[in-house]
Structures are given as structure tokens and as C-alpha cells.
Amino acid sequence: MLQTFKANLKGNQLEWLDDQPISMFDKPRSVYVVLLEESQIDQFEQAKDSQSNKKTLAALKEIETGGGKVFENVEELFKDLDD
Structure with a gap:
């Protein structure tokens, strides 16, 4: 599953703005960086919120x-809301 994190690119370094990716055992991770124009940022945020x-x-x-099974799979229902 893809995760999205806000960051600014300064030179060759990313500065995390909100949540940071959780480091998993400090091993390298593959990433894609998408450079957004100012006009695209609001559009991107609205799509993510939607x-x-x-x-x-x-x-x-x-x-x-x-019915009676309301809380049977609560963790499954909300697992993606922590993004």
C-alpha cells in the first residue's frame, strides 16, 4: 500500500512537514518523489481528504x-485512517 507524506525538498534533502515515515530497521526504502506546482497542492490535498x-x-x-457484530472487525475498518 502506498503511503503519502508531506515534505519540502531543499537541495538534495527532504524536510518532513507532518508525519514522518516510520523507519523499519533503518534499512533503505524505495520512494517516489512527485514535485507539485503551487496550484496542484490544494488539488492533491482535496483528493486525499476526499x-x-x-x-x-x-x-x-x-x-x-x-447489527450485533458492530465491533467485530473495527481494526480492519479503520486501518487506513491512520495515514
Whole structure:
């Protein structure tokens, strides 16, 4: 699963703005860096927020229709909301 983290590129170094990727045993990780124009940043943020909202709504709908099994798979429902 792809994860997205905000950062500024200064020279050849990334400066993390919000959440930082969790280092997994300090081994190298492959990354793709997408350079956004100022006009694209708001668009990108809105798309990310919209995706998160859709996942939240789907989880709430499942809880609403779950009957007696409401909390059976809560961790699965919300695993992507920590991004």
C-alpha cells in the first residue's frame, strides 16, 4: 500500500512537514518523489481528504448495518485512517 507524506525538498534533502515515515530497521526504502506546482497542492490535498472521507463513511455504514457484530472487525475498518 502506498503511503503519502508531506515534505519540502531543499537541495538534495527532504524536510518532513507532518508525519514522518516510520523507519523499519533503518534499512533503505524505495520512494517516489512527485514535485507539485503551487496550484496542484490544494488539488492533491482535496483528493486525499476526499479519499479519507469515503473510507470513513464506508466504515460508518458498515457499523450502522452490522447489527450485533458492530465491533467485530473495527481494526480492519479503520486501518487506513491512520495515514
